[in-house]
Amino acid sequence: MSALPIPASSSAPAAAADPWIDICAVEDVVPNTGVCARVAGEHVAVFRVGAGEFFAIGNVDPKSGASVLSRGLLGSLGDRLVVASPLYKNHFDLRTGACLELPELSVRTYPVRTADGRVCVAAG
Secondary structure (H helix, E strand, O other): OOOOOOOOOOOOOOOOOOOEEEEEHHHHOOOOOOEEEEEOEEEEEEEEEEOOOEEEEOOEEOOOOOOOOHOOEEEEEEEEEEEEOOOOOOOOOOOOOOOOHHHHOOOEEOOOOEEOEOOOOOOO
């Protein structure tokens, strides 16, 4: 019986993992609504504003601890695009994650993009 050859080890560095997580098709998100997705173990709210502008923030309402921000109402306060939490009605800026009423309750933002008709959020 002959032994299988052992592959030579490569000194080249391993390729970095792709940080983009495929969430859903663009058409799966109705304009001016949000959906929830799990990205790297975190609950993320992905919002579609108008025909094709997308934002992603943490989905957990920091005041209640409930994963509900994706179900909030989208709107604007001045020049800021916001989502109002369905529980306590705090407003979260979609670009920065800042809570307008209580800055200490701000949420994380995530990079989001569309590619080939798909919505993707960057993990990490």
